Amino acid sequence: MSGSVLGVAFPEPVGLIPTIDQSEAWSQLRAPSVELPEPEVDELEKAFKESLGKEADDDNMSDEEDDPTLANAPKVQSPIYIRDLLEYLSADTKAPQAYEKIQMALKTAPTLIRQKKGFGEEVAFYAEDLLSKLAGMTNFYEDASFETSKLNAMIAVVVSHPPVTTHLCHLLLTGDYSLQQRICLLSTMSLSARELRGYKDEMVASSHSNQIFPTQMLPGKLHQQYLAAEGKIEEYGSSAIQADIQNQLMGEAAEDARDELAGGRILRVSASLKKKPQASAPLIPKDALNSFNKSVGKTFFFPLVNVWWQSGGINIGAYTPILTAHYLKTLSLILHAAYPSASDLLEMAREYLGLLISIIPTLDSEQLPVIEALCTGVLLVMDVVDDSFLIAQMSVELAKIQDFFTNVWETLIDEKVKTSTSARSWTK
Numbered sequence: 001m002s003g004s005v006l007g008v009a010f011p012e013p014v015g016l017i018p019t020i021d022q023s024e025a026w027s028q029l030r031a032p033s034v035e036l037p038e039p040e041v042d043e044l045e046k047a048f049k050e051s052l053g054k055e056a057d058d059d060n061m062s063d064e065e066d067d068p069t070l071a072n073a074p075k076v077q078s079p080i081y082i083r084d085l086l087e088y089l090s091a092d093t094k095a096p097q098a099y100e101k102i103q104m105a106l107k108t109a110p111t112l113i114r115q116k117k118g119f120g121e122e123v124a125f126y127a128e129d130l131l132s133k134l135a136g137m138t139n140f141y142e143d144a145s146f147e148t149s150k151l152n153a154m155i156a157v158v159v160s161h162p163p164v165t166t167h168l169c170h171l172l173l174t175g176d177y178s179l180q181q182r183i184c185l186l187s188t189m190s191l192s193a194r195e196l197r198g199y200k201d202e203m204v205a206s207s208h209s210n211q212i213f214p215t216q217m218l219p220g221k222l223h224q225q226y227l228a229a230e231g232k233i234e235e236y237g238s239s240a241i242q243a244d245i246q247n248q249l250m251g252e253a254a255e256d257a258r259d260e261l262a263g264g265r266i267l268r269v270s271a272s273l274k275k276k277p278q279a280s281a282p283l284i285p286k287d288a289l290n291s292f293n294k295s296v297g298k299t300f301f302f303p304l305v306n307v308w309w310q311s312g313g314i315n316i317g318a319y320t321p322i323l324t325a326h327y328l329k330t331l332s333l334i335l336h337a338a339y340p341s342a343s344d345l346l347e348m349a350r351e352y353l354g355l356l357i358s359i360i361p362t363l364d365s366e367q368l369p370v371i372e373a374l375c376t377g378v379l380l381v382m383d384v385v386d387d388s389f390l391i392a393q394m395s396v397e398l399a400k401i402q403d404f405f406t407n408v409w410e411t412l413i414d415e416k417v418k419t420s421t422s423a424r425s426w427t428k
Helices: 022-030 041-066 068-072 082-089 098-116 122-136 146-160 162-174 179-197 220-230 239-256 286-311 317-338 345-362 368-384 387-393 395-411 415-422
Strands: 260-262 265-268
Touching (some): 082 122, 098 146, 122 146, 122 162, 162 179, 162 286, 179 317, 286 345, 317 345, 345 395, 368 415
16 A cells, blocks of 8 residues: 555555457457347236336325325224214215215115114114204215115105104205205105005115114024014115106096086096006005004105195295195105005095195196196096095085186197196086
């Protein structure tokens, strides 16, 4: 090791850089080049996919580092209790997994609520809170199936605890709801009544599965003992529904219209009014049918009629005809479900006809949805009420309706509505 003048030691050079003369350098440059084989296409594709996968993993790791909750977020479990269901529905939309919780709640609600029916007071305790929460929900995530899922959940609440209809009508009276939300509330009333009567509407029936125990079965023989002691749990089996009923009524009316009215009094009643058994009436257990026949009026029909009288009718601006028509169709569906054995069927029909009469002074020929719904309601009343009762108790009201249809018939522009108003030969 050598040193400098200042006494600083310098390391010895490791070696000299090898040198070649000019002729050797030129010979190396002129030597033939050797080309390495190109990789196969499959190898390139494999390498490309591996690089993409590595980049994706890096991105995921970066997201998890930015938001640690993503890495540790547990999978949203199906709710087991009604309080869990309500908690999911009440999830803050800004909270983690809020979308997953709301979706899970709407998906499981129809089955879970029905499973809990008849097992303790859990459904009854939470029924009003559930209905209030569901009624006020909006489609925040713009889910295509949201409205149907929400409606099915609300139907499950009413079917499992029918007295909650009083609260539903209170929401209609006092709640600040959109048109869509109000229509959903009305549809809940009509479709719930139909399910309790035994009708298996496809949209409702497909929303839940039939299971015989709410949460978990008891082990083995013990479960069978309880099941044998309590008996089997029985499951009950809207526009398309309303249209089907209307088409049925219209078909009968067009075929059998032989009414003759003179001086505002029915002299001869249509043959379609002669009562005959409903071949299509669904069969349900006798106890369930008796319970429905006793309660359909006071639980579904009269509370909804009372909403009309307490609110002084429906007035929501430009959308009033749409909501009024849906309201009348809802009452028609409930009355249709009540036929033929509801204990207060005649009172329901009389009250409905009186409500229809009260609407006539506010109508003109441009309110086609309301006129069509009114006509369907009148045809239904005439179809479910005994002919002698019609003649004795309702001839004056029917004459007023005949006069109204006669006056507006020429000005109606919709052929379907014109057919409806003329199907019973309203002219003298």
